[in-house]
Amino acid sequence: MAQNPASPNRSVTYAGAGVDVEAGDRAVELMKSAVQATHNQNVVGGVGGFAGLYDVSELLTYRRPYLATSTDGVGTKVAIAQTLDVHDTIGYDLVGMVVDDIVVVGAKPLFMTDYIATGKVVPERIADIVRGIAGGCEQAGTALVGGETAEHPGLLAPDEYDVAGAATGVVEADELLGPDRVRSGDVVIGMASSGLHSNGYSLVRKVINVAGWSLDRQVTELGRTLGEELLEPTRVYAADVLDLAAAFPVNGADGTTGQGVRGFSHVTGGGLAANLARVLPGGLEATVDRSTWELPAIFQLIGQLGHVPLPDLERTLNLGVGMIAVVDPSVADDAVAHLNARGLSSWIMGSVGEIDPAADHSGPDWVQGAKGVDGGAVRLVNAYAG
Secondary structure: OOOOOOOOOOOOOOOOOOOHHHHHHHHHHHHHHHHHOOOOOEEEEEOOOOEEEEHHHHHHHHOEEEEEEEEEEEEOEEEEEHHOOOOHHHHHHHHHHHHOOOOHHHOOOEEEEEEEOOOOOOOOHHHHHHHHHHHHHHHHOOOEEEEEEEEOOOOEEEEEEEEEEEEEEEEEEEHOOOOOHOOOOOOEEEOOOOOOOOOOOHHHHHHHHOOOOOOOEOOOOOOOOOOHOOOOOOOOOHHHHHHHHHHHHOOOOOOOOOOEEEEEEEEEOOOHHHHHHHOOOEEEEEEEEHHOOOOOOOHHHHHOOOOOOOHHOOOOOOOOOOEEEEEEEHHHHHHHHHHHOOOEEEEEEEEEEOOOOOOOOOOEEEEEEOOOOEEEEEEEOOOHHH
């Protein structure tokens, strides 16, 4: 007769199943001060509640507020962090992936929540991850109002974890940025990325594995180890983007009042051309001149090491451009100067015009529509500088 697994001699507990509730509590204590540092006067209550509360009384001053929301993760970049046992930077990647999608429409990110799933809660490791998230939120001016850490033994290995987050922002309806505002003749401004950011790591990891390179390899072109380069945090653009939009506004629902910022594009999965095409209206095409910037060393290295075709690189990685602004031509030079004065390397990289029906619309250098958006098009011309 089979032995009863629930008999007194074989008592089963939650801890025995692999879940350490006390470790979770210790992790909260370790991260609490970092989370509280992101709170402003609008955050109601402290850390540890069932729900994060945020006072939105300020929305009463809006004429017609739109809420904007976004959710994302970090992708397989977490595998690099886990291999190197360095966890205090991955949170910046999460914040950048989430809040910088919100600011594309001109919305101010108000608050964010996070979710961490792991095979085993190691309090110090969880606290490091959340400290990074809190640091990114501070850079973005966003309150981290809550989160969840879930222990999944048997589903994830003890040292494995994944992270995700969601944020909510607000924008005045008649200040909403996007394709409706973009006009022929507008100028395209590129803002430098800090590196790979958080996209394309499946390709990057494959290239490194095939080449047989270790993460502790010192790479002369990078000036540091390969692992250090791959863990470079995503640049968080939120504060810079909102500041630019405020300094160069375009008012009115039709975008014709004022001469300033028409829209933004966050360069993430899919690369520069596909993401820029999403924020252009049908019938218009942005011509982006590759010769206006030089590919940072890490992108050159991945391309050469893996013999990756240029079209594949361009539709997978950001290639040195993490955010794009589309602006009225009358303010283009001033907008670039404004961004550079804030310490964000920026330059004019192209312009917007009518799509020429007689032009060649085949090949990888021309992209129209992406991710379900049947919008404008982007044409990449010339070779990269250097």
